[in-house]
Amino acid sequence: MSETIPVHLLPATPTAGKARKTPAQTGEPIHTRSFTGRFRNWRLAVAGSLAVLFFGTSWLNMEGRQAVLWDLGERKFHVFNATFWPQDLTLLSALLIISAFALFAVTVYAGRIWCGYACPQSTWTWAFMWAEKVTEGDRLQRIKLDKAPWSFNKLAKRTAKHGLWLAMSLATGIAFIGYFVPVRELTADILTGQWFTASAFWVFFIGLFTYGNAGWLREKVCVHMCPYARFQAVMYDKDTLAVSYNPTRGENRGSRKKEEDYQAKGLGDCVDCYLCVQVCPTGIDIRDGLQIDCIGCAACIDACDSVMDKMDYPRGLISYASERTLAGEAAPRFRPRLLGYVTAVILMCGALAFTVYDRELTAVNVIKDRTLYRKNSEGHIVNVYRLKLMNKTHEAAHYHIALRQPDDGGLQLQRQYRITLASGEIVDLPVSVVQQNGSLYQGAIPFTFVVQNNADGKALAEGSSTFVFPTR
Template identity: 45%
Template sequence: MQVSRNKPVIPIVAAPATEQTLSLYQKTPKVYPRSVSGYFKNWRWLMIWLTQIVFYGLPWLQYGERQAFLMDINAQRFYLFGMVIFPQDLFYLALLLIVCALGLFLFTAVAGRLWCGFSCPQSVYTEIFLWMERRIEGDRLARQKLDTQPWNLGKAAIKLSKHSAWLGFAMITGLTFVGYFTPIRELMPATWRLQLSGWEWFWFGFYSLATYGNAGFLREQVCKHMCPYARFQSAMFDNHTLIVAYDSARGEPRGGRSKNQDYQAQGLGACIDCSICVQVCPVGIDIRNGLQYECISCGLCIDACDEVMDKMQYPRGLIRFSAAGGGSVHGVVQHLLRPRVLIYSGLFALIFGWLAYSMLHKPDFKVDIMRDRNIMYREASEGIENLYQLHLINATEQPQHYSIQAYGLPGIKVESERSLTVGATEEALLPLSLSAPYPDRKGSQRIMIEVTAQPSGETVSTNSTFYTP
């Protein structure tokens, strides 16, 4: 088949190049929480005061001649008022962490994320930093206006004042944190003289910058993207868990109206669509869109909505704490005895009781017996001799005198030193020699070595092995 040469040819011309950059990244808008007053706001500040009094005040408490609460890393001691905890007592720390985890699970199953809204350090320090920001820059609209205006001397002075206040508070927080590991009454003058150790400088700077960055800049981003609790909380929620909820049946359809109009006659709901509940939210969500993982159950939207309802002369409770499956707080109380809560409560009570009993009956000294690995046994003139190393830890803050005895074989006795004195919170390693007449049975024999503290009479016994030919 031949193609006609007279057929018109349409030339292919490249389209003019136009550069166009399409960004798939959307910058997260900054949240400017509006100030609000009310019941839950007062409770938040009460919890802020309580938590910060404990945090900043605890290192200054004295017990006798030392700091009451001190984690002395260099000496490998943990002082908790009248109790001294050694690295060998990590069992207690493990139980404490399990108790805290179960307590959080139980509290979440019953009351939702009240921990996040009222006691979490991130929420607490964010609220403190916001308070300083409001005092220096003004409330929501003033802060928005300040950020959009061009830089000038006045704006720079305001921003410098705010960040100076933030940094000062963060440095006090970082120094207090280090005071839990270094006696704070020694730490303060050493800081002024710039005589801190390398690790003390590191943790002071790290914790200060972490507080400054998390509470001043990241804020709600920590709750949304860094904290795992927001992600797995749904596994602990059920239809009886308390959450902050918007009553859509009563509020919709939302819309503006005059205070004197009958909104029901106009086919409107109780929500006037003022968006104040969104403006006061510290994480910037709209609670009217339903339960969201970002919600920290702070209750500020409830205070804001109740204030608007009062002005409109509508009943309160358009936004309120209610059960996740609907219903009131009273409905939740009636369903506390459900399997999830009972399991968490039982495990919490069991492990907490175990921890409390172990701490209350914690011995005042620890004994560890180690056999001499070089010599299994040796024959003496009167029988068989075995060598050991006795490791003894005095867990009290007074010097203690200890006596040593052995049982389990006829005629067994201590040939080496039978007593020793160990200083307060110190350790001692004592060579221990035990001898016994030739026993009727050959091979290894089980024995018991008993250490008694004087004058308390407290006794700790430990089993070991005595070898014979």
């Protein structure tokens, strides 16, 4: 019986057939070959939906304004019918923490599946590769074009490719900045040549960034620049699904005729066709084992499955497999680490949803005046406060101020305080409170300012403070 080799201990060189260097090893440009398959369809569906969301969401309007807009000038962030303010930035921090935990959970379960299917760098790289194919042809034609001397044909193809890349980059720049500046005005400005504005600068900056990353740097970003690529390796355990070649089944690799009894010749299922390397966007050979360059896109699975189909061998020589299942062991029913991450994500999502639902749309902050107290002309003690009031709704609101105090507190507002605030407006409202009746309290009375809706008296926000007396 052949010995089972853990995937991370796979030999770096083939055990049969002529060893070939991969583009990742030689540093040659990577020209991927076209392929089809179920994982490619999944990637198209996931990445395509995310791209549609990215390009489309900023064009949605609601209540006469852009539905999703981070309005930096007005310092408010609209997400459909909710408006968030700088004071709500803790919610954004919470969202980032949840996203990080969700990424940990996904990584523990299925390795770099995020990189292969949803990461913008991969998505745009696949889109740029598609543009390359449309303008310069498939893999062999592109390799030939690379080697050919400059001619009108080569110049025309290269111009078309870079033109398409630049158009895609510009569209990306407009879509991205369109979440910070109203996208309709921005697009009109760019298309009418108003390029010397701050918004246009950022559109071109993001466009150039996209062109460089997806057009030129591509896999180098994933391999050398992305921090996730560095730390994800430590999150793998023996049950993490990773794109893996099964050496027990595949080796010894080597070419053969379809009808041949290859096992009698000591060969495994790998026909050494090199297709898995030719489709790989990072130019590696998955048969060399788990590598940091692998973005888990499963292109090699699709390519290899098509070869297995042609040879009438079972699919899955390359597959999503864990180190444990590859070693022939059963996968555990429970994975405490994964369960912990998933539970944490669910709990945090619930807490965040409740916080967003329950957040106050009127904010009040009470600051006591530095002068502890004074006496008015009638000899009553007066305390002065500053109420920092904010209207976080997206329309004007009318408020009045009331007090809640102990039954025998005897506190009264010096006058009626009614105020109207525009959407997002913040005011500092000085408020005087008088103690009319003399107090049973010694030193201080705790009480609460209640901000009420002017129309129906509904309490919208509260802020606590104390009323201070002279010591006797």
